[in-house]
Amino acid sequence: MIEVYNLSKTYGRIKALDNLSFKINAGEIYGLLGPNGAGKTTVVKILTTISKPDTGSVKIFGIDVVKTPEKVKNLISCVPQENNLDRELTVYENLLIYGMLHKVRNLKQKIYDALLHFDLQERREAYVSELSGGMQKRLLLARALISDPKVLFLDEPTTGLDPQIRRQIWDLIRKAKMEGRTVILTTHYIEEADVLCDRVGILSRGRLIAEGSPEDLKKCVGNFVLEKLDGDGRLIQHIFKSEEEAYVKAKTLGPPFSIRRSNLEDVFIKLTGERID
Amino acid sequence: MNWYPVFLREMIIFKRRLLRLGYIFSTLIIPIIYLFAFGLGIGKGFRISEYDYLGFLLPGLCALSSMNNSYTWVANSLNLNRIYSKTFQMFIQSPISAISIVFGEVLSGILKGVFAASLIVIVGFLTHEGFELNWVFILALILNSFMFSSLGVVIGMITKSHEDTATYSNFLIIPMGFFTGTFFPIEKIPIIFKPLIYVLPLTHTNILVRKDSLDFMGWLSLLVMLAYSVLFFLLGIRLIKGYSE
Structure with a gap:
């Protein structure tokens, strides 16, 4: 369960989030839908501890993200909107360093499994810059899942990908849900929110203006x-x-x-x- | 503490750079130019107290080189990873403490600083018969690398662009290299500037690298270096703890 209460965040004169509150149930795919600048990425940054809100609180499985961020980091992983893969490292090394940072047990076996599962085995020694956009997204997902997180954040996971690759990523997201993970997905693709999300929150100018299942x-x-x-x-x-x-x-x-x-x-x-x- | 992945990442990249000859060449080129221009050129025949000029210059060049490499590598790495590649987000989102991040970065900076100084030591053995190492010299170089790696963390965390890092380098690091006893004794500096010179951390490294044992001035310089190192290290931890995008 993720509970967000009265979250506000301002960058200079721009109010990115304006008293935002919502709840996400364990095990669901929750979509934050809205245009660029609606505040989706700011929400993800705050929930994944890399940004601090001006006011408000966030609890992930009862742990206060703002007051005790170190306790929540074992539970979460994030695929950011901006590719933050380490371009100076190979595919294998990216997974190795991330796994070590998250103290993943039996890491070498897990890296081997992840490379197979995400179809990256043949590119394990390639540098990130040598991968296609779709492969980089798959590597970002593989990296996020190697720590076996309870909550997976996906910030615009298919932006810039062609339709075929997008559908491959959707399958991987559905599989993450089937494995029991809670998935928070931000997107400005209507179809993506429609086909993937159990519930959608529509954001506009940092406020939640509607929430419910896509059908409702x-x-x-x-x-x-x-x-x-x-x-x-x-x-x-x-x-x-x-x-x-x-x-x-x-x-x-x-x-x-x-x-x-x-x-x-x-x-x-x-x-x-x-x-x- | 789980500093090892932070350190390992830097070491993987460092190893790769080492395999490119350009890295070693660029690490050596500036000190070698100084060595030839000042030590074997202008300074030939000069004596400074008990040293010939080359004997005076070589320990200073080791201090300069360890400062440049430890500081520049750590400051650039953090700055670029934080602002451009965003790889730094991965550290912040991981269940490791701020002290682990700083320790991993600083340890890698020490290694690079000591490595760069070692190259000058080799050149020293090749160009100067009387050049020799002692434990105070080695301690001074390690502490110098620790101090400037920690400063690198601070600068890497506060700069808002890569150009900012160059600004700090141009206004702080490069002048410090010239006026703190690397190329000429600090006794030659006009008395009015001496208090400022004694405030600068590299001055104390330059004092220590030329000592055989720790006398009063040596202990004092060692304490100043330790104080700066702890201050920069703690400041680095504080900046990482307070990190917010």
Whole structure:
């Protein structure tokens, strides 16, 4: 269980987090969804002890992250948004140093297993700069999981990856959940939050503006979206609870139009009037 | 304490640099230029108290070289890992204490400082017949590397960009190399500047490296170096404990 209470953080004049509170259940994949600058990375930095909040508290399995960060570090691992792999070390050495820092037992065997599992065995002696973007992400995930964390933080884990690699990463994230880990995922990819997360918190300007399962959130604003271009070429969207209501409205507007199922971006637009990307 | 992974990381990188001839060459080049320009060139025929000039210069060059290498390596490594590669996040998120991080970095800095000084010692044996080692000299070099590695941690943690590290180097480290008794005795410095010179840590290394045994002045310099080392080390721990992005 992760409990976040009244978290605030300011960088200069910019309020990154504004009295943010939410709870994450053990064993779920919780997504923090929002546009760039919404505060997602700040939340991850505070929860993973590399940033200190101005006010508020965070507890991970009952341990206070702000007051006793050293006690929580055994429980968590993080795949950061900015690749922080050691470019001066090889794939194997990256796993070795990380494992030693986390006092992982039977480390050599675990590194061997991780290299196999993440399909990096043939590149074990390669430097990070010699790996493709997808391989670097897999190495970041392998590194994070080698310490067998209870809680895994993934900050924009698939940004910049092509769709095929993205799906491979999604499979690895699902597997982490199946192994009993709690996963906190930040993303600005709607589909990612939709297909992976048990629950999603939507962040805007450092505040949580909605929370729930993707289905509940969509149901809340309406499951069907009517889209039509106006005379100036702008896309006009209307959200409806039922497909019938959408068709009734569409007939009044006249063709051409399209009706589709709503997604989390529609929820975000409905709540904030802004787009996510 | 779990300092070993921090130290091991630095040693893996150090070993790799050693295998490139360029590293040893660049470590040696500046002291060798000084040695030839001042020791074998300008200073030939000079005597400073009981030393010929080369005999005076060589211990100072060892102190200078150990300072440069231990300080620069640690300060640059922390600065780059913290600001650019972000590898430093990995240390902060790991269940190791701030003292382990500082100890691992400082120990690696000591090794690099002593290694660089050892290269000058070899050159010393090759170029000067009377050049010899004693335990005070070795102790002074180790403590000097400890002191400047710890200062490297402090500077590496407070700088906001890589250029900042160069600024500290240009305003503090390089002038210290020239005015604290490396190239000429501090007795030659105008009396008005002497208090400032005695405040600078390298002055005391330069006093110690030229002693055969610890007399009163030697003990005093040793205590000053120890005090600076402890101060920088504790400051480094405090900065890492307070780290926040």
